[in-house]
Amino acid sequence: MQTFGQQLINGLSLGSIYALLALGYTMVYGIIKLINFAHGDIYMLGAFWGYYSINYFHFNFWLALFSAMVVCAIIGVVIEYFAYRPLRHSARITALITAIGVSFLLENGMSYLVGANARSFPQAIRVVTYHWLGLRVSNIQLLILGTACALMILLELIIKRTKMGKAMRAVSVDPEAAQLVGINLNQTISFTFALGSAMAGAAGVLIGLYYNSIDPLMGMTPGIKAFVAAVIGGIGSVPGASLGGFIIGLLETAVQAVGLSAYKDAVVYFVLIVILLVLPAGIFGKRTREKV
Amino acid sequence: MQKWQKQTLKLMTMGAAILSLAGCASAQSNASQGNNATGKTVKIGVNMELSGAAAGYGEQQKQGIQLAAREINQAGGIKVGNTKKKVQLVIRDNKTSNTTAASVAAQLVNNDKVVAVVGPATTNAGTAAIPNMTKASVPTVSPSATDPDYTLQKNGKVQKYVFRACYQNNLQGSSAAKFMTTDLKAKRVAILTDNSSDYGTGLTKAFKKTYTGKVVSSQAFQEGDKDFNAVLTSLKHKHIDAIYAPGYYSEIGLIIKQARQAGINVPVVGSDGMADTKLAQIAGKSNSNKIYYTTPFSTKAAASNQVASKFMSAYKAKYGSTAPTFSALAYDSVYMVKAAIEKEGSANSVKIADGLAQLKNFKGTTGTMSIDKHHDAEKTISIEQLTNGAVSNTYNIK
Numbered sequence: 002m003q004t005f006g007q008q009l010i011n012g013l014s015l016g017s018i019y020a021l022l023a024l025g026y027t028m029v030y031g032i033i034k035l036i037n038f039a040h041g042d043i044y045m046l047g048a049f050w051g052y053y054s055i056n057y058f059h060f061n062f063w064l065a066l067f068s069a070m071v072v073c074a075i076i077g078v079v080i081e082y083f084a085y086r087p088l089r090h091s092a093r094i095t096a097l098i099t100a101i102g103v104s105f106l107l108e109n110g111m112s113y114l115v116g117a118n119a120r121s122f123p124q125a126i127r128v129v130t131y132h133w134l135g136l137r138v139s140n141i142q143l144l145i146l147g148t149a150c151a152l153m154i155l156l157e158l159i160i161k162r163t164k165m166g167k168a169m170r171a172v173s174v175d176p177e178a179a180q181l182v183g184i185n186l187n188q189t190i191s192f193t194f195a196l197g198s199a200m201a202g203a204a205g206v207l208i209g210l211y212y213n214s215i216d217p218l219m220g221m222t223p224g225i226k227a228f229v230a231a232v233i234g235g236i237g238s239v240p241g242a243s244l245g246g247f248i249i250g251l252l253e254t255a256v257q258a259v260g261l262s263a264y265k266d267a268v269v270y271f272v273l274i275v276i277l278l279v280l281p282a283g284i285f286g287k288r289t290r291e292k293v
Numbered sequence: 294m295q296k297w298q299k300q301t302l303k304l305m306t307m308g309a310a311i312l313s314l315a316g317c318a319s320a321q322s323n324a325s326q327g328n329n330a331t332g333k334t335v336k337i338g339v340n341m342e343l344s345g346a347a348a349g350y351g352e353q354q355k356q357g358i359q360l361a362a363r364e365i366n367q368a369g370g371i372k373v374g375n376t377k378k379k380v381q382l383v384i385r386d387n388k389t390s391n392t393t394a395a396s397v398a399a400q401l402v403n404n405d406k407v408v409a410v411v412g413p414a415t416t417n418a419g420t421a422a423i424p425n426m427t428k429a430s431v432p433t434v435s436p437s438a439t440d441p442d443y444t445l446q447k448n449g450k451v452q453k454y455v456f457r458a459c460y461q462n463n464l465q466g467s468s469a470a471k472f473m474t475t476d477l478k479a480k481r482v483a484i485l486t487d488n489s490s491d492y493g494t495g496l497t498k499a500f501k502k503t504y505t506g507k508v509v510s511s512q513a514f515q516e517g518d519k520d521f522n523a524v525l526t527s528l529k530h531k532h533i534d535a536i537y538a539p540g541y542y543s544e545i546g547l548i549i550k551q552a553r554q555a556g557i558n559v560p561v562v563g564s565d566g567m568a569d570t571k572l573a574q575i576a577g578k579s580n581s582n583k584i585y586y587t588t589p590f591s592t593k594a595a596a597s598n599q600v601a602s603k604f605m606s607a608y609k610a611k612y613g614s615t616a617p618t619f620s621a622l623a624y625d626s627v628y629m630v631k632a633a634i635e636k637e638g639s640a641n642s643v644k645i646a647d648g649l650a651q652l653k654n655f656k657g658t659t660g661t662m663s664i665d666k667h668h669d670a671e672k673t674i675s676i677e678q679l680t681n682g683a684v685s686n687t688y689n690i691k
Contacts, residue, residue: 004526007529007555008523011526014522015520015522109344116352117348117351118349118352118571119571120574121546121571121575124577130554139554212520213575214519214543216543219517222517222518223519253523254522254523255523257523257524257527258523259527262513262514262524263512263513266515
């Protein structure tokens with residue numbers, strides 16, 4: 002029972018990271034139907050911003066987290082402006098391949114600039130482990146879970162309660178019609194990228210602090226897993242992405258807990274296939290009829 | 294299909310065909326001669342993982358190679374017969390890709406006309422480069438390809454032009470197993486393997502063959518994994534005496550950190566991929582206790598080894614940090630080529646291969662080594678112990 006509880010905690014902290022990343026995928030997909038493969042690398046940039054801001058500007062943790070969100074939001078907008086906006090009216094496959102290109106550019110660009118070695122993240126917060134009913138929870142695990150949940154609620158509020166959120170939802174339903182009623186398309190899309198990238202930046206700093214190891218290729222695997230999470234939850238749906246993230250995190254933990262660690266990725270992708278077969282639109286996805 | 298589409302398709306197919314041909318431009322078969330050093334320099338090629346997944350290790354090896362070349366040139370160069378020739382490095386990135394490693398090998402031997410190659414760092418990329426090296430009769434010395442079969446052909450015969458500066462997995466894995474039985478008295482162990490590389494799986498195989506105690510659990514992880522909490526939690530109640538974790542410092546560092554935080558305080562034994570000061574940085578100093586790893590390059594032993602202490606201080610002066618094992622092995626690889634050239638009195642690539650095969654009692658930073666009949670480097674193996682993140686003890690394994 003203790004082991005079960007401990008594994009639950011492990012799964013939830015892993016899942017909250019995937020969830021934060023999946024949100025970016027799902028929002029961008031929802032609004033311009035683009036799978037932004039560079040998203041995992043923005044998360045890496047967030048981690049590196051955290052590293053440099055804490056080490057060289059002596060930011061405290063919260064300031065580093067907040068500034069990483071701002072910096073990543075700006076990077077996200079810049080990437081959208083230069084890489085995706087010129088391709089807005091071309092085939093979707095073109096934009097998709099560009100996204101992969103941007104991802105390679107960021108990964109190898111950072112390898113070139115800072116070196117490909119893994120480096121240790123500055124420990125801005127002292128690790129305190131709480132013992133409770135035989136379970137071990139560190140303050141950083143609680144912090145990750147708390148921050149992730151807070152950011153997800155904030156995001157939900159922005160989308161559902163603000164004017165910009167309304168514009169985002171309108172654009173995702175029908176971009177042309179949204180423009181007809183006076184919504185600035187470019188601004189809305191930029192805002193979506195900013196929001197998604199800020200989430201990734203926050204995840205980057207949190208991961209850096211939690212695992213204490215960052216490198217330029219750290220975004221690759223989590224990026225793909227988060228994409229799977231977004232698809233499982235129903236790509237385009239914000240609560241779906243959060244749920245998908247937690248499902249993937251718990252699933253991975255469960256597979257390792259029963260001793261099948263070599264197959265943990267295989268199981269995640271297997272579940273993806275099953276979900277796509279049973280619920281092609283994902284758990285929270287809306288089944289939309291193609292207009293003929 | 295529309296006309297322009299057809300044409301584009303045609304063009305693309307042609308382009309793809311040309312590219313693939315260029316990619317596998319194989320070495321010309323001038324096997325009887327090999328490459329010679331022309332002019333005043335000896336060209337040594339470097340086929341290295343400078344980007345992609347293994348770039349971290351490739352970068353360290355490049356530093357070792359450049360340091361060695363600079364030292365040799367400052368001392369006048371390599372003595373070829375009666376003249377001294379300077380070393381000229383031709384460094385090319387194989388992007389941690391097997392196909393690129395093969396084409397880089399072809400480029401180095403055909404276009405750059407190098408007389409010897411150092412690299413690649415990984416067994417996979419290194420194996421892919423072998424056919425082109427053999428065709429051109431140019432020897433290649435890998436600083437860190439540890440798979441036992443790397444220097445052997447399919448039929449068990451030795452690859453004539455393939456050498457390595459490190460020892461192979463069987464020795465390392467079995468030494469760790471002996472150490473855990475005799476010194477640590479570990480009767481129940483858990484194994485955590487990096488199964489994304491031949492390195493990790495090969496070591497585990499060798500370990501299991503020699504270890505006489507009980508392997509309670511054998512788990513796997515991938516390069517780049519960051520979360521090991523689930524696996525470690527499942528090990529916690531299995532009453533293990535020690536963990537054997539062959540892999541690289543970037544993942545093992547995290548395993549150590551997460552194991553100690555989960556309250557698992559048993560010794561962790563690993564391999565030379567852990568021998569890096571970054572290990573303790575990632576794991577955290579206070580977590581780095583009871584950590585052991587097999588290594589050819591002991592920073593403690595460096596004090597008694599002149600070559601090593603010279604290398605250590607030169608590295609520190611140049612790069613400002615303690616030299617990692619990979620740099621030391623790469624540094625040795627360059628000096629092995631130098632020794633072979635000076636021994637044969639010729640910078641012909643076939644002669645260099647002969648010289649390398651007969652290298653005996655070569656004094657390197659990683660100990661005194663001899664090349665055996667399988668082209669493996671024979672040298673003593675030691676085990677270093679970390680206490681509070683610093684090397685506190687060295688064991689010699691017989």
